[in-house]
Amino acid sequence: MNYDNKIGTRVVRGLDFSPESVDKARSENKMLVLDMDFTTKCNLRCFYCDRSPDINEKQKEEITLSERKDVIFQANRLGAWAVGILGAGEPMLDPAFWELIEYIDSLNMVPLLYTSGWEIKSIDTVKELFDHNVSIMLKYNTEKEFLADKMVGVKGYGSHVKTVMKWLLAAGFNKSTPTRLAINVVATKNTLDEDEFLNLFIWCRENNIYMHGQSLIPSGKADNIQFTLNKTEAVSLLQKGQQIDQERYGFNYSIVPPIIGGFRCRKVNVGMFINAYGEVWDCNGSGRKLGSFPELTLEEIWNSNKAKKVREPLQEGFCHIRESWWGNIDNGWKM
Numbered sequence: 329m330n331y332d333n334k335i336g337t338r339v340v341r342g343l344d345f346s347p348e349s350v351d352k353a354r355s356e357n358k359m360l361v362l363d364m365d366f367t368t369k370c371n372l373r374c375f376y377c378d379r380s381p382d383i384n385e386k387q388k389e390e391i392t393l394s395e396r397k398d399v400i401f402q403a404n405r406l407g408a409w410a411v412g413i414l415g416a417g418e419p420m421l422d423p424a425f426w427e428l429i430e431y432i433d434s435l436n437m438v439p440l441l442y443t444s445g446w447e448i449k450s451i452d453t454v455k456e457l458f459d460h461n462v463s464i465m466l467k468y469n470t471e472k473e474f475l476a477d478k479m480v481g482v483k484g485y486g487s488h489v490k491t492v493m494k495w496l497l498a499a500g501f502n503k504s505t506p507t508r509l510a511i512n513v514v515a516t517k518n519t520l521d522e523d524e525f526l527n528l529f530i531w532c533r534e535n536n537i538y539m540h541g542q543s544l545i546p547s548g549k550a551d552n553i554q555f556t557l558n559k560t561e562a563v564s565l566l567q568k569g570q571q572i573d574q575e576r577y578g579f580n581y582s583i584v585p586p587i588i589g590g591f592r593c594r595k596v597n598v599g600m601f602i603n604a605y606g607e608v609w610d611c612n613g614s615g616r617k618l619g620s621f622p623e624l625t626l627e628e629i630w631n632s633n634k635a636k637k638v639r640e641p642l643q644e645g646f647c648h649i650r651e652s653w654w655g656n657i658d659n660g661w662k663m
């Protein structure tokens with residue numbers, strides 16, 4: 329399976345599904361993770377945002393707070409022990425953010441929060457997140473403040489996010505195994521500084537932080553060849569990370585695009601994604617819609633023929649949306 333368990337322990341809590349746990353869940357028809365959007369509002373304007381269609385949606389109605397709790401409860405009953413809070417906008421802007429975090433925590437599920445950090449205004453907020461067992465996936469594309477500002481389209485962001493990082497480290501998010509601290513780094517064609525990207529990777533390895541470093545999901549604003557790496561470029565970057573891992577840390581694995589560091593996404597096999605409008609998909613980047621809540625229960629969607637068919641092939645890192653996009657526009661490196 330080409331999986332190194334030393335890598336598994338380095339993946340952030342909430343994304344750390346071992347191949348063994350995935351096999352077991354599959355044999356028992358269990359779900360392990362629910363990915364979910366909170367609000368669709370956002371105060372930043374990232375030029376590469378894959379979620380812009382949901383953020384700009386004007387027609388659809390969002391599901392209610394009690395429906396959202398019901399979805400989480402149902403996922404828990406189906407076996408899920410983690411909730412990935414992905415977006416579509418900035419989850420911390422959701423008026424029910426803390427109520428939902430408390431609810432997830434009360435079910436002993438791990439809330440894995442994807443956040444820009446822009447709404448974290450004090451170390452007290454960081455401590456509160458820590459006390460609610462939250463794992464953090466912080467947007468941290470670069471340490472160059474001018475570039476970070478440019479990427480999100482808002483002045484002052486680059487300096488702010490560095491302060492947030494200091495608070496997270498001070499609160500001890502990186503003190504456990506697996507770690508509770510991750511950074512999300514996108515490699516885009518027009519902003520990538522390869523040396524910095526790889527230095528961030530090393531810094532994360534040295535500080536027990538998981539780096540979710542990747543080429544863009546080609547959706548929303550990123551469905552654009554001017555921003556999004558082709559497969560040859562994406563693979564070359566991952567190979568450099570692989571070499572660092574081998575030489576410095578003795579980690580051996582074969583790479584599977586798009587994530588650096590030997591990580592293989594398995595969410596399609598053991599999870600589902602629900603957006604703010606109740607639409608359920610196999611993954612937040614994919615075009616494979618499985619059903620709609622509350623018209624159908626989560627269990628009905630999970631057990632539908634379409635969902636079963638989509639999660640049948642072992643994912644092992646394979647990214648359906650990127651591969652389709654690369655297949656259409658790029659004849660470069662092939663697996």
Ligand SMILES: C[S@@+](CC[C@H](N)C(=O)[O-])C[C@H]1O[C@@H](n2cnc3c(N)ncnc32)[C@H](O)[C@@H]1O
Nearest residue numbers: 377378414415417418443444467512544545550
């Ligand atoms: C969609 S955002 C939502 C949460 C929050 N607003 C944030 O930006 O962290 C979740 C993560 O996806 C990343 N992201 C946005 N667009 C992307 C794309 N086209 N491909 C890959 N990741 C992307 C963001 O940088 C962020 O780390």
Ligand code: SF4
Nearest residue numbers: 370372374377416417
């Ligand atoms: S990536 Fe996150 S912060 Fe940036 S525009 Fe999209 S939702 Fe907002």
